[in-house]
Amino acid sequence: MTHQIETKNGNKIHVEDYGSGQPIVFLHGWPANNRMFEAQSLSVVEKGYRYIGIDYKGYGGSDITADGYSYGDIADDIQQVVETLDLKNIVVVGFSVGGPIALKYAVKYNSDNLNKMILISPAAPSFVQQDGYDYGMKKAEVDELIEGLKQDRPKALGEFGENFFSSNVENSKDYKTYFHGLVSTSSLIATVKLAESLRDADLREEIKDLDLPIFGIHGKEDAVCPIEFSDVLEDTLPNYTLHKVDDAGHAIFHEKQDEVNQLINDILKK
Numbered sequence: 001m002t003h004q005i006e007t008k009n010g011n012k013i014h015v016e017d018y019g020s021g022q023p024i025v026f027l028h029g030w031p032a033n034n035r036m037f038e039a040q041s042l043s044v045v046e047k048g049y050r051y052i053g054i055d056y057k058g059y060g061g062s063d064i065t066a067d068g069y070s071y072g073d074i075a076d077d078i079q080q081v082v083e084t085l086d087l088k089n090i091v092v093v094g095f096s097v098g099g100p101i102a103l104k105y106a107v108k109y110n111s112d113n114l115n116k117m118i119l120i121s122p123a124a125p126s127f128v129q130q131d132g133y134d135y136g137m138k139k140a141e142v143d144e145l146i147e148g149l150k151q152d153r154p155k156a157l158g159e160f161g162e163n164f165f166s167s168n169v170e171n172s173k174d175y176k177t178y179f180h181g182l183v184s185t186s187s188l189i190a191t192v193k194l195a196e197s198l199r200d201a202d203l204r205e206e207i208k209d210l211d212l213p214i215f216g217i218h219g220k221e222d223a224v225c226p227i228e229f230s231d232v233l234e235d236t237l238p239n240y241t242l243h244k245v246d247d248a249g250h251a252i253f254h255e256k257q258d259e260v261n262q263l264i265n266d267i268l269k270k
Contacts, residue, residue: 001017002014002015002016002017002061004061005080005081005084005085007076007077007080008076008080009065009068011068011077012062013055013056013062013063013077013080013081014034014054014060014061015052015054015055015081016034016041017050017051017052017053017085018041018050018051019044019045019049019050020049020050021048021049021050022049022089022090022091022115022268023085023087023088023091024049024050024051024091024093024268025078025082025090025091026051026052026054026093027054027092027093027095027098027099028053028054028055028056028095028098029095029096029097029098029121030096030123030194030195030198031183031190031191031194031195032059032179032183032186033055033059033060033061033182033185034053034054034055034060035053035060035182036095036179037051037053037253039254039257040260040261040264043265044264044265047265052081052085052087052090054077054081056190056194057069057077057190058187058190059187060185060186064187065189069190069193069194071100071101071104071197071201072108074101074104075101075109076108078092078101078105078109079108082113089115090115091115091116091117092106092117092118093117093119094117094119094120094122095120095253096250097123097194097198098122099119099121099122100122100124100125100127100201102117102119102122103117103122103125103207103210104203106212107203107207107210110212115212115213116215116267116270117212117215118214118216119215119217119233120216120217120252120260121217121218121224121253122225122230122233123229124203124207125202125203125204125229125233126203126204127142127198127199127201127225128142130204135228135232136225136226139199142195143199145160145195146196146199149191149195153191157180157183158180161176163223163224163250164179164224164249165249165251165255166219166222166223166247166248166249166255167249175254208236208237209238210237210239211238211239212239213270214233214237214239214241215240215241215242215243216230216233216234216240216241216242216243217243217252217263217264218242218243218245219244219245219248219249219250219252220245221248221249222249222250222252223249224250227244230242230244243263
């Protein structure tokens with residue numbers, strides 16, 4: 001089934017909800033929507049879990065708004081979904097920007113109701129280079145990307161997407177066309193505003209005391225969120241277990257679909 005969950009600001013958040021058992025909340029990457037997890041949703045449902053796929057504001061089937069695209073704002077929307085659907089003992093799975101959003105959610109709403117988290121190719125703790133952190137894009141490069149989005153979004157996303165898939169893996173032209181179709185459903189304002197959040201956020205300090213079990217799945221050939229991101233998370237988080245995957249780029253959920261699905265299933269059973 002699907003839900004349109006009303007937030008405290010009166011905006012509607014689109015949620016896909018099917019299966020039974022422990023709820024697994026999936027947080028999509030930029031600038032896609034929850035349908036990017038089709039293979040993972042089928043896998044968890046077949047294993048006896050409940051799939052909860054959330055579209056952020058401005059993405060997929062959710063309302064488009066003028067603001068509310070910070071990690072904290074999206075974390076508030078996630079909590080509204082959790083409370084409205086009365087979800088208990090949840091596991092949060094975040095891909096790419098869904099990783100720092102999941103971490104922000106844990107910082108704001110960590111409780112006994114949050115069982116564990118799985119971060120896939122996370123854009124965390126910072127997507128851009130910082131003092132003492134030489135990984136990822138430079139802020140000026142993200143500024144250039146944002147300006148490109150404003151001028152010609154399809155072109156900018158097409159160029160950015162060249163790094164999305166690993167050159168070591170055969171990715172079908174049909175799948176790339178399908179994925180770019182998902183991306184094209186996002187609103188321009190949400191695409192720009194969430195890119196600004198990626199540019200501006202640095203979670204290193206605020207996550208260092210998170211003690212719930214957090215698991216990372218990261219491709220060694222990731223050219224969007226380098227594997228060093230997860231190395232830093234491993235050094236920062238007190239309870240982080242990292243699984244590095246050979247010959248996988250950023251789109252690890254597709255390129256290594258069976259391996260990722262098996263890793264998720266193994267983690268859920270812990």
